[in-house]
Amino acid sequence: MADTSTAPGNEALLFLTDDQLRKGIEAMFFAYRGFTADPDRILAEKSYGRAHHRAVHFINRSPGTTVNNLLSILGVTKQSLNRVLRTLIDDGLVDSRIGTKDKRERHLFLTETGAELEAELSTAQRNRMRAAFRQVGPDAVIGFRQVLEAMMDNDMRRHYTRLREATE
């Protein structure tokens, strides 16, 4: 039943069987639920959603980033992002400053309140990640990241790498 389309006939490639691949797929599905569960609970209390979390996260990571840059990281339309940004700005979590060099651009910053929310969300998310990392050890963590990085689209990997360059 299993392994019809990609029988490797090679023991060294047994991790590429359809069963192994499906296992990876389902692991991603169930793990992503866990990955978002803790922030989701916090957000729900404050009647925000994942979209707000994403915006706040990346503004925190790249203070002063422009709307356009955020759009390309998040991969949504400006209308969609705008709705989320608007509520964050109106609620005083995000500060939008007109660019000095190019006055069409808006540069986005977290306010103190915004930074507090970001900290609360990312602490919750880091706690789970830390528990998982601690449980499995550093070698597994390296493998984890290698697979994830190999699974990204090129433009997403570009953003991912760029974020690393800025801070590490």
Added chain:
Amino acid sequence: MADTSTAPGNEALLFLTDDQLRKGIEAMFFAYRGFTADPDRILAEKSYGRAHHRAVHFINRSPGTTVNNLLSILGVTKQSLNRVLRTLIDDGLVDSRIGTKDKRERHLFLTETGAELEAELSTAQRNRMRAAFRQVGPDAVIGFRQVLEAMMDNDMRRHYTRLREATE
């Protein structure tokens, strides 16, 4: 700046720094986009969504599963699932059979057409997973799954494990 809340003061735990954890978080975010990108394109052509993919995937994995079981795997409300199932049944992708033992239950099966869609979607998703796995090698794959499994909520891990038991 980095590592304020969890400075380990221990080189062996450097993979638990806030920077490393954030790296894992962002890797999850960007990789999940890639993970869903290919199926999403196929689904969009047929005017289905991810919800349909999920339903079709798990019905394929556990033919004859009940609506209630599917609900607990997917973690949505019956009304939400029902809407998706209805379109799949109406479109002839899913067969819903009244239980013989308990006639209140509906047992769900993919029709031939449903199985074709499932195959198309999972082939696309496996292709990306296979490319990533092949690129990084079996040790990384083991680590990848260890971290994901450690990150799951307990009830999700239960479902994940149960699926493995049935087929492997």
Added chain:
DNA sequence: CATTTTATGTCAGCCTTGTTGACATTCCAA
């Protein structure tokens, strides 16, 4: 300088997929 392009905002409307609440039906089980 005139024109075009870019960056952004905003309005309106639509879709999917999630939610809650209410209520009907069927039927197993105590």
Added chain:
DNA sequence: TTGGAATGTCAACAAGGCTGACATAAAATG
């Protein structure tokens, strides 16, 4: 026989995607 479980269905609503259209300001280009 009655209570509760499994399911279906209707209605309403919200978040957060999407498209299209249009306005504005400013940069870039001819």
